[in-house]
Amino acid sequence: MAAKSPQRQPVVGGRAAVSPTAVREAALTLFAERGYHGTALSQIAKALDIQTPSLYNHMASKQDLLVAILQDTTDRVLAEYDAAVDGVEDVGERLSAATYTYALRHATHPREAVIVNRDATAIDEPVRAAVYAKRRKHADDFRELIQKGVESGRFDVENATVAAFAILEMCVSIARWFDPDGPVSAEEIARQHGEFALRIVGVRSALSACSDGAS
């Protein structure tokens, strides 16, 4: 590839062509594919078609790229949860909306999901503890929502913690199996998972009467 020759891509020329967004995109793709530890800065530079030293015009370190991805992703997950349940009174509708948005994120942001679930251990303290605390906050929000539904008599589950794990993890796994070019859209997958969440907690939503299914 001619573009790889040092003469072709001087530092200044590379800098002009590369945006912070492009650096983040290249890091996202490579971290997701090869893992944080398996990705060299030289590979990120190559993906951007610049020399490795030029990369330092756009970021401080590989660690900083990972931290930015993890902080941004966990912040967005919490913000999306808050936006989904904001102003929604009914606990069932809250659970359905929170599950929809979490499922949709995993269908549309699979790279971030893979990195958060595999490479969070690779970030240094104190950022790691902060990222973990945000992930716990999100899981706690779900658990408390389910517990509230149980206490109000609207939900029927034996253990809110187990139900919360089941709902959250079936959403997380969408990032592994969902095919954006497949027959079912991301929004439709998310909607069905919102329905699954209601069913898991014992709400049959707008579906058919239970007399058909009772054993």
Added chain:
Amino acid sequence: MAAKSPQRQPVVGGRAAVSPTAVREAALTLFAERGYHGTALSQIAKALDIQTPSLYNHMASKQDLLVAILQDTTDRVLAEYDAAVDGVEDVGERLSAATYTYALRHATHPREAVIVNRDATAIDEPVRAAVYAKRRKHADDFRELIQKGVESGRFDVENATVAAFAILEMCVSIARWFDPDGPVSAEEIARQHGEFALRIVGVRSALSACSDGAS
């Protein structure tokens, strides 16, 4: 550690102390913790307290260890499914039993689950294709079971493939979050997931009437 000295652990001495099961156990733990690519044979030898050359008395290669783990795990998953549904007529009971056994496997064999889900890409052909075919067979068994329940009017799901993924993946994820020293036993987690599976497909099993939960 004195045992690491070459004089202490000659090849023959190491051989006498190490069983194939012990080699498999050490590989399982290290592959699960560090990944297949991140584990050196010298680390497996060290865990067994033998010299690396001694290891070749017990296995042909690191690849062979991985192949044995993946083949054994996928074979057992299929055998456990068959045993769970054998002689069970009712499609709901079949789904519940198949989910119970798959969930229980992930609660009790977390190392195997991590390796199958992360390192299957590291095995060479033609074994990789055979392992993948077995995994697809298991997913197909679930999908066809759900489809059969839908066709018989016993289950109520919009898309059997999506429901099968949701059920299978919530079971797989147990390997990541379940704590064997926690307050809920593996069998109880598995039982609750069997119940979640029935709920996801629209069967309320032995639970309370749906009039409470309908929105």
